[in-house]
Amino acid sequence: MSNALLSLDGVHTHIGQYHILQGVDLVVPRGELTVLLGRNGAGKTTTLRTIMGLWPPSKGTITFDGQSIGGRSTPDIARLGIGYVPESMGVFADLTVAENMRLAARLGPPDAARLDWIFGLFPALKRFWQLPAGLLSGGQKQMLSIARAIVEPKALILIDEPTKGIAPAIIEGMITAFKELKRDRTTILLVEQNFRFAASLGDSVAIMDDGRIVHRGSMKELAADSALQTRLLGLSLAAHQ
């Protein structure tokens, strides 16, 4: 699988007494957008956190660009070119929006053209550039969290529910932006509940249940097959309107 940028092979993760990941096998192809779906508690967020080294895998291997990263520290993993947008957003409330962005730009001051691209996507960040990030609204903090992950080119971005709390007009812009990232050969692993958003971007899809991957395939195939959706996701998405 030379086409795989990231692969997880039989990964188990324990959090305290809880055995959350129970043998995750996942392949994230280079240059593609892979969507990770599944019900609450299936292990999607834990999978992203385990890849980032925020939870140590108790078993199994994680391979990124040919090297094993399981058990390495989070800063080491981030330095390999992996960006992460956590579910909790993790913005520094006392720092300004600009300072939050500067911290995320590891290679030097953010490139002006790239900042303009980000401001086009999330105009609020430009408006509040010099204000403490703690004053942003919930949705704007989410925008800042995404902006930090894309402030410079990354090989791989892990994104946990980017559309959560975001107004419809902004979501539309995000679809365009993620397509542009893909065109730049950025590989993306996306956890998302918004199926329309996921289906408009996803190349491949993996579905989790009870700490394992229970389905892998193309997004196009899943989006077209309501019987498959019902079987795998417990509900016909088309019917849920």
Place this chain on the structure above:
Amino acid sequence: MSSPVLETKGLTIRFGGHAAVDDVSCAFHAGSLTAIVGPNGAGKTTYFNLMSGQLPATSGSVHLDGEDVTRLSTAERAKRGIGRAFQITNLFPNLTVAENVRLAVQAKARAAASLWSRWDHHAEWINRAEHFLEEVNLQDKRDLAAAALPHGDKRKLEVALMMALEPHVYMFDEPTAGMSVDEVPVVLDLIKRLKAAGDKTILLVEHKMDVVRSLADRIVVLHNGQLVADGDPETVIASPIVQQAYLGSMPEADSAGEAVS
């Protein structure tokens, strides 16, 4: 029309020079569900914070059942019946799911009357807590630490806590954000049941327009802290300001919904 349960008059808060909520006057009645929509940063959550008391108003007033509660603390307003679930969850992380709900049940019992003597009602509290856990379909997770719950379940637990306080005003801030598609109907059904009871006043901040359409009797639109539209859902959704400022070119706005077609 009956007198409003909750009302704001000229409600304003400024952070420095910026008016996050700017002169908003609006009344909410029992038996109605009002959706509050608007772009990110429009002031929706701040408006909730001003009504529930998390933030002090710079000017204007908040009235609950005819009483001016503008100067009352969050706790005082909660005792008078304002219930609030948050966009960013607020739980006791190291207590179990059941313990979180039982604390809310006990708080309600203590606030209610001295009918409740101290420990004889422990079993009763546990039963009440169990009832609210079942309402949100979390009974199988009662013994997990709240911190160990996935995000969507934390949202459901927070709704259970609000219900356990038995308020007559319910404020939901994006209750289904981060919930998987099979879980969303549980929360929507619960809100529908509250609405069907007919005596609750329900406010909902929500970006998913399919959810808004299925629940709301009325939509209020905030933009740059100001109330810019207020009316029945079809009229408000069709209005130019909503189309341009909020929905962009997605008039059907199932952007955050789940339609595949």
